[in-house]
Amino acid sequence: GAVVSQHPSWVICKSGTSVKIECRSLDFQATTMFWYRQFPKQSLMLMATSNEGSKATYEQGVEKDKFLINHASLTLSTLTVTSAHPEDSSFYICSVSGPNTGELFFGEGSRLTVL
Amino acid sequence: AQSVAQPEDQVNVAEGNPLTVKCTYSVSGNPYLFWYVQYPNRGLQFLLKYITGDNLVKGSYGFEAEFNKSQTSFHLKKPSALVSDSALYFCAVSPGPAGSYQLTFGKGTKLSVIP
Numbered sequence: 001g002a003v004v005s006q007h008p009s010w011v012i013c014k015s016g017t018s019v020k021i022e023c024r025s026l027d028f029q030a031t032t033m034f035w036y037r038q039f040p041k042q043s044l045m046l047m048a049t050s051n052e053g054s055k056a057t058y059e060q061g062v063e064k065d066k067f068l069i070n071h072a073s074l075t076l077s078t079l080t081v082t083s084a085h086p087e088d089s090s091f092y093i094c095s096v097s098g099p100n101t102g103e104l105f106f107g108e109g110s111r112l113t114v115l
Numbered sequence: 116a117q118s119v120a121q122p123e124d125q126v127n128v129a130e131g132n133p134l135t136v137k138c139t140y141s142v143s144g145n146p147y148l149f150w151y152v153q154y155p156n157r158g159l160q161f162l163l164k165y166i167t168g169d170n171l172v173k174g175s176y177g178f179e180a181e182f183n184k185s186q187t188s189f190h191l192k193k194p195s196a197l198v199s200d201s202a203l204y205f206c207a208v209s210p211g212p213a214g215s216y217q218l219t220f221g222k223g224t225k226l227s228v229i230p
Contacts, residue, residue, distance in 0.1 A: 009156075
């Protein structure tokens with residue numbers, strides 16, 4: 001399966017600051033990456049689909065100006081949480097589609113805590 | 116719209132006993148069905164998938180799942196549970212390859228294997 005790396009694993013920031021999370025596909029080129037958000041004891045909710053070289057597609061209810069997604073290369077997508085607030089504290093997980101048969105492979109996740 | 120139901124929030128099983136984690140789904144057309152496992156503060160690990168073919172699918176770590184079209188179910192099973200199987204399990208469905216179609220997750224089932 002695909003190997004997906006996320007960085008950082010943990011981040012704590014002050015309210016009002018911006019935080020960038022990186023997602024890398026290590027062993028194949030991913031034209032599409034997906035960003036999910038997971039609240040404690042809840043399921044994964046798709047935030048946006050990141051497309052290499054074009055604008056991301058956001059799910060309904062997700063603020064595109066708050067959650068900036070950049071997919072500048074075939075192996076890297078970034079999610080920037082701008083002007084973070086405590087309610088943005090969550091577990092953010094990226095994924096890529098497998099190169100063969102369409103299952104998703106996930107990164108290890110990034111836990112954001114906004115103080 | 117597609118949906119996934121995991122009716123049990125938690126399943127407890129004694130080590131060595133068989134385990135079942137239930138999943139039912141709703142989707143238009145032929146389903147692509149997946150099981151993922153999540154350990155604390157980690158991303159999701161792919162266990163197995165059903166796309167077509169044999170209704171009994173074998174996956175990683177000795178897990179298997181049975182696709183039942185008439186009951187729209189895709190229950191996860193393992194003949195003999197290990198303590199290390201204790202984790203959060205997610206069932207997911209999409210109407211096509213997960214990279215091209217949105218993957219919808221169930222709310223997850225926490226499996227606890229008791230020594």
